[in-house]
Amino acid sequence: MEHTRADTGPADPARRHHGNRHGRSELARQAVLEAADNLLVERGFAGVTMEAIAARAGVAKQTVYRWWQTKTDVLLDAFLQDSAEDLVPPDHGDLATDLRAYLGQLARFLRESDAGAVFRALVAQAQHDAVFAARFQACYLDDQRRRDHLPLQRAQRRGELPADLDLATATDQLVGPLYYRVLVTNGPVDPDFTDRLVDTFLRTVPRQDGG
Amino acid sequence: MEHTRADTGPADPARRHHGNRHGRSELARQAVLEAADNLLVERGFAGVTMEAIAARAGVAKQTVYRWWQTKTDVLLDAFLQDSAEDLVPPDHGDLATDLRAYLGQLARFLRESDAGAVFRALVAQAQHDAVFAARFQACYLDDQRRRDHLPLQRAQRRGELPADLDLATATDQLVGPLYYRVLVTNGPVDPDFTDRLVDTFLRTVPRQDGG
């Protein structure tokens, strides 16, 4: 009946938080988010279970359920914390340069990074669950959409693009083919491809330079 | 111990197939595929389980496992049989007309049809499972890609498009934004949007009309 503290998980028993009356344990929270992230990368989506998360984090299952409803909620939190801010379009003062840099950055994020793997898992879950889809939209996609618009808006202010350009459609035409290859066809998303997307986009848009 | 045949499922006990030594039951196969399809539309992906499929089809669970490995295998088979052929680009002899009709057809398929719901579920599963992704690619996506190329190839033969046009990239630029809205942003995919995609594409491509 004795509660031995050793062998319960990777967390250091000495530094373990045992609860107090003033709010949740930040240690436990961090351990859970990290555990979910690592499990997804190492064992795939099927390997991410509430039990595995708790075990890996060295935390009681009940503690996970206390703060998150489902494993996708944990993954969403982990995703938001870890790496959502990495995806900000750079500002070089030139539309073509900005777009080439940004699409390359986006391609590497989606295909190569751990955060990209989590993103793909969340998009997949959104297909199966409308409630989660709405939360994902509110917590991340809306913000990301605003960031996607930045290079085009800056170009508008510089006079490189017409002021009445439809930002929503223009953005979709730029990044849509990239997401399509990553999520559906599994085609290559190298700089050759992303640069071509930018070139095509620039050819499409009414040029303001000489006018 | 008596094996009562009534109340076991929607299948008519009188017409039930009880197996023979010369191949599988086509009745059971059809019942399973229909059951999986209906379950997905009615109860969502979580409602599709091997047990539910068997029960709904009025078939023993073992019979499902005999012919399919997982529930996504069943869904893939159902998808291939039911509606993959519906998505063939029409041929009006004119590129602009063909593309507008095809993108509209594709948008309705992805957003509104039951088969589109199955397709989204399969794409989601492909994010989680690389082995299934490869099978999905081989069984459907490759064929669909060939169909996607048809309107552009016909236009090339007619001389409406340059012969050296990169079909892969061109196709992705056409349909990518559409898939992106359906799978990720949940944005509108009305004719207003799809027509604009076509217009942009035609503006991008080197015109061959005047020589």
Next chain:
DNA sequence: GCTAGAATGGACAGTCCGTCTCGTCTAGTA
């Protein structure tokens, strides 16, 4: 000390998975 709140450890019913055994039915063969 006493107490509230957070965390632990473990038990629990429920569901689904995937496998297994058994009996039943059918069609071809002797």
Next chain:
DNA sequence: TACTAGACGAGACGGACTGTCCATTCTAGC
């Protein structure tokens, strides 16, 4: 008419995970 191989039906089974429940233990403020 038996006999037999193969497909099917019914259902039991162990295992994994879910989501909930409880008793207990630790911590900080009163």
